[in-house]
Amino acid sequence: MHPDYKQLLQKFPNGVIPQYPIYNYNNNPSLKPVFDHVFEFRNDHLQYKRQLLSWPPSYLYFVDNPTKNAFATTRAYNKAIAIFHGLVEKMHAFFQSQETLINDDAFNDVRAVLKRTGEPAFLAFLENLLSFAYFHEYGHLVQGPRPQNPNDTEDSTGTIKESDVPMTHAREIDADWLATNYVA
Secondary structure, three states: OOHHHHHHHHOOHHHOOOOOOOOOOOOOHHHHHHHHHHHHHHHHHHHHHHHHHOOOOEEEEEEOOOOOOEEEEEOOOOEEEEEEHHHHHHHHHHHHHOHHHHOOHHHHHHHHHHHHHOOOHHHHHHHHHHHHHHHHHHHHHHHOOOOOOOOOEOOOOOOOOHHHHHHHHHHHHHHHHHHHHHHO
C-alpha cells in the first residue's frame, strides 16, 4: 500500500473517522462553497445507501494532500471515500483556465442555464467533476473488496501483477460506468 494511504488510515484507528471533513480553505476560499455543497449532497447519498444496503458506518471526507486523487476503502467495520484536495485544486485551476473557452458562442445554452444558478461556469464544472470522483469511488464500495483481499484499500503502489491487470481494468471501468450514469 502507498505510504500516504497507510499514514492516512493510521489516523483513524478502529474505524473512527471525523464526522465532517476539515479542509483548509485559506489558500483558496472560493472553493469552500463548492466543497460544502458537494459534501452535503454526496454524504446524504452515501448515508442513504448505507442504510438501504445495510452497510457498516460509511464516511466521506476531503483530505489535505496535494499528491493524491481519491480512494475508497472497505473494511468490516466501515466504508470510506476520501477525495484529496490535490485533485480538486488541479481541476479548479484547469476549469478556471478554460473560462474564455466557455464564453465562446458554442456554449450559449450552457451559460444560460448556469446564469440562473449565479455560479461561474468553471465552478459548476468543478462540482460535476467532484460528483464524478465521488460516484467513481462509491462504485468501488458497491463492488466490495477484491476477492483476493477482503481488507482491500485501493492504492497506487505503481506495481500491479500482470495477472491482476484485467480485473483492475474491469473494476475501474465498472466504477467509471456507475459514475457516468449518476452524473449524466
